Amino acid sequence: MQASTTGTEPLKNLEEWDDFVASRYKPGKSESEFRNYNADANPTVTEFYRQNHAHQTLDYVLHKKAEYGKLNRGKKSIWEAAEYLNTLVDESDPDTDLSQIEHLLQTSEAIRKDGHPRWMVLTGFIHDLGKVLCLYGEPQWGVVGDTFPVGCAYSDQIVFPEFFEANPDSKVPQFQTKYGIYEPNCGLDKVHLSWGHDEYIYDVTRNYVPEPAQYMLRYHSFYPAHKHGAYRHLMNDHDAEMFEWVKKFNPYDLYSKGAEKPKLKELKPYYDELFAEFFPDKIAW
Ligand code: FE
Ligand code: FE
Numbered sequence: 155m156q157a158s159t160t161g162t163e164p165l166k167n168l169e170e171w172d173d174f175v176a177s178r179y180k181p182g183k184s185e186s187e188f189r190n191y192n193a194d195a196n197p198t199v200t201e202f203y204r205q206n207h208a209h210q211t212l213d214y215v216l217h218k219k220a221e222y223g224k225l226n227r228g229k230k231s232i233w234e235a236a237e238y239l240n241t242l243v244d245e246s247d248p249d250t251d252l253s254q255i256e257h258l259l260q261t262s263e264a265i266r267k268d269g270h271p272r273w274m275v276l277t278g279f280i281h282d283l284g285k286v287l288c289l290y291g292e293p294q295w296g297v298v299g300d301t302f303p304v305g306c307a308y309s310d311q312i313v314f315p316e317f318f319e320a321n322p323d324s325k326v327p328q329f330q331t332k333y334g335i336y337e338p339n340c341g342l343d344k345v346h347l348s349w350g351h352d353e354y355i356y357d358v359t360r361n362y363v364p365e366p367a368q369y370m371l372r373y374h375s376f377y378p379a380h381k382h383g384a385y386r387h388l389m390n391d392h393d394a395e396m397f398e399w400v401k402k403f404n405p406y407d408l409y410s411k412g413a414e415k416p417k418l419k420e421l422k423p424y425y426d427e428l429f430a431e432f433f434p435d436k437i438a439w
Contacts, residue, residue: 163294164201168242168285169253171298174199176408178313179381200314206295207317210348212305212329218296218349223357225438227290232429235283235439242288258282259416262425264406276428277367278406280359281374284351286439300377301347303385306334311382332387341390347376358439362432366399373400374407 165171174196230238239254262278287297300313307330308318323329336345347353356372363371378384380400389397 162205164198164205165294165298166198168288168294168298169257170198171202171294172257172411175300175377176411179408181409202294203299203314204317204320205293206299206348207312207314208320209293209295210302210304211321211323212335212346214296215304215346215349219346219353222287222354225358227439229436230439231436232280232283232433233425234436235286236279238289239283239286242285254282254285255418256416257411259418259421260410261406263416263421264410265403272428272431273364273367274370274403276432277363277370277403279425279428280355281371281403281407282351282355284353284355284358284371287351287354296349297351299348299350299375301350301352301373301375302378303334303336303345303347303388305329305346306336306388307332309378309382309384311378311384313377336388338387339390340388342373342388342393345385345388347373350375352376358437359433362437366396369393369396369400370403373397374403376400380404 236255236258242254258279258281261281262275265278266275285297288294302308302312304323308315308324312318318324328334352372352375356368359371360368373380379386379389380397381404386394
C-alpha cells in the first residue's frame with residue numbers, strides 16, 4: 155500500500171521529515187545554522203510545514219484526541235502493529251521491505267548496545283508505531299512534524315514560524331498570549347500539543363510503560379522544548395526532570411539510521427520476551 159501519493163501529501167514518505175530533522179541537528183551544526191534552511195532546496199518539507207502550521211488548531215487537536223482516545227481501532231500485538239506500519243512503503247525506495255521496522259530496530263538496538271534499561275530498549279522499538287495514523291487515512295501534517303503547544307503563543311523556536319500566519323488560531327487573541335488558555339507552569343500534561351504520532355503511541359501504551367518512557371514517547375518530536383528549551387513557562391519541575399530522559403532518547407532516534415541492518419530473525423526472540431514483559435498479548439489501538 156502506498157499511503158502518500160495524493161496530490162495534497164507533500165512528502166514522498168514520512169522519512170523525509172525524519173531526515174530533515176536529522177540534517178537540522180547534524181552534530182557540529184550551530185543554533186544559527188539551524189535557522190537557515192533554504193525553502194527552495196527543500197520544497198516538499200517546506201510545503202509540509204506550510205500545511206502542518208496552517209491546520210493544527212486547538213479545535214483540530216481536541217477532536218483528534220477525542221477520536222483516537224477511544225482506542226477503538228482494534229486490538230493488536232506490538233509485532234502486529236509493527237507489521238501493519240510496515241505496509242506503509244515508499245515506492246521511490248527499492249529497498250523497502252522492512253523500512254519501518256528497521257528504523258524501530260536500529261533505534262532500539264542502539265539503545266540496547268549502550269546498556270540502557272530494558273524499558274528504554276522497548277521504547278526505542280515502539281516510539282514510531284503511532285505513524286499507523288497514516289494508514290488510518292490521516293494526512294501527513296497530522297502524523298509527523300515537530301510538535302508545539304496549541305492554544306497559546308507560538309514560540310519562535312518552532313521551524314518555519316511564518317507559516318502560523320495561515321492558522322485560524324493566530325487570529326484568536328486569547329490563543330496568542332504567552333500562556334494562552336493555560337496557567338503558568340501548569341505542567342505539560344495539561345497542555346495540548348499539535349496532534350501526531352507521539353500523542354497517539356503515548357495514549358496506546360501509557361498504562362504499560364514506566365513514566366520516563368511515557369515522556370519519551372509523548373514528547374520525542376517536541377523539538378522546540380527538548381532541543382531549544384522553549385515553553386519552560388508551561389512546564390513544571392517534574393516535566394523538567396523527565397525531559398532529561400527525552401533528551402537522552404533523542405540521539406538514538408536521530409542518529410541510529412544507517413547503522414548496520416538489523417537481523418530481524420536473530421533478534422525476534424529477544425523482542426518477544428521484551429514485549430511480553432511489559433504488554434499483554436494484544437493491546438487496544
Ligand atoms: Fe517519531
Ligand atoms: Fe523515530
